[in-house]
Amino acid sequence: MNEEARKRLIFALDVDCFDDAEKWVKLLHRQVGLFKVGKQLFTRCGPEVVHMIRGEGGEVFLDLKYHDIPNTVAMAGVEACRLGVRMFNVHALGGREMMEKTVAEVDALYPRGSKERPLLLAVTILTSSTEETLRGVGIDRPVSEMVPRLARLAQEAGMDGVVASPREVGLIRQACGGNFAVVTPGVRPGFASLDDQKRVTTPGEAIAAGADYLVIGRPIAAASDPVAAAEAILAEMTLALERV
Numbered sequence: 001m002n003e004e005a006r007k008r009l010i011f012a013l014d015v016d017c018f019d020d021a022e023k024w025v026k027l028l029h030r031q032v033g034l035f036k037v038g039k040q041l042f043t044r045c046g047p048e049v050v051h052m053i054r055g056e057g058g059e060v061f062l063d064l065k066y067h068d069i070p071n072t073v074a075m076a077g078v079e080a081c082r083l084g085v086r087m088f089n090v091h092a093l094g095g096r097e098m099m100e101k102t103v104a105e106v107d108a109l110y111p112r113g114s115k116e117r118p119l120l121l122a123v124t125i126l127t128s129s130t131e132e133t134l135r136g137v138g139i140d141r142p143v144s145e146m147v148p149r150l151a152r153l154a155q156e157a158g159m160d161g162v163v164a165s166p167r168e169v170g171l172i173r174q175a176c177g178g179n180f181a182v183v184t185p186g187v188r189p190g191f192a193s194l195d196d197q198k199r200v201t202t203p204g205e206a207i208a209a210g211a212d213y214l215v216i217g218r219p220i221a222a223a224s225d226p227v228a229a230a231e232a233i234l235a236e237m238t239l240a241l242e243r244v
């Protein structure tokens with residue numbers, strides 16, 4: 001199996017209890033490099049779920065999308081580092097100072113280049129937001145302008161990358177260049193159903209567009225053979241990685 005592809009595949013652990021989380025981690029940790037723990041699972045199980053994943057040899061993307069005053073987000077980020085997660089995220093809409101303070105506090109704990117240091121990611125505009133949603137909160141700019149603008153802001157603040165729809169990867173690469181991580185959900189291999197995702201790309205297309213990490217949940221979880229589904233995704237990613 002291609003280790004390069006495995007390191008880039010993130011399984012969305014969208015379950016509501018510890019036992020289910022543990023079952024998925026034990027089943028998939030050979031195929032999947034990282035497990036994404038979101039607000040539901042973390043609120044239910046807390047840090048214990050992160051320790052369990054790491055104990056099984058998996059890495060963690062802590063998807064709590066922090067957005068608060070700079071000091072509060074920075075200190076939450078420090079605790080995420082202490083938990084030993086591989087990546088965590090904040091909302092870029094929290095602003096430059098919030099992101100800069102978070103980067104500074106993380107730098108003080110784990111300097112750049114140290115192996116414990118996680119990737120600090122920013123969410124630009126949630127893919128569930130439309131132009132109407134933005135107008136409702138007083139932002140009269142198109143999503144296609146806001147996404148690269150917020151990605152640039154995150155980069156200038158010292159963040160390591162963004163979470164973005166695969167359709168936005170091109171815009172982000174243009175705005176931020178190659179040395180900036182892009183993590184993309186909304187990925188659907190040919191064999192899977194769309195579920196509630198609307199604008200999707202295949203794993204191969206996402207890698208070809210410049211995505212570094214793919215977040216995939218239901219195409220694996222709902223497959224009759226989840227391990228085989230994950231392996232099919234890895235095979236497609238491997239092919240695409242050989243071409244980039």
Ligand code: C5P
Pocket residue numbers: 012013014038126127128164165185186187195197215216217218219
């Ligand atoms: O099951 P599926 O592959 O659609 O899961 C994708 C995961 O990525 C879910 O945890 C979802 O909340 C998350 N996500 C997303 N779209 C975004 C941001 C996060 O689907 N824009």
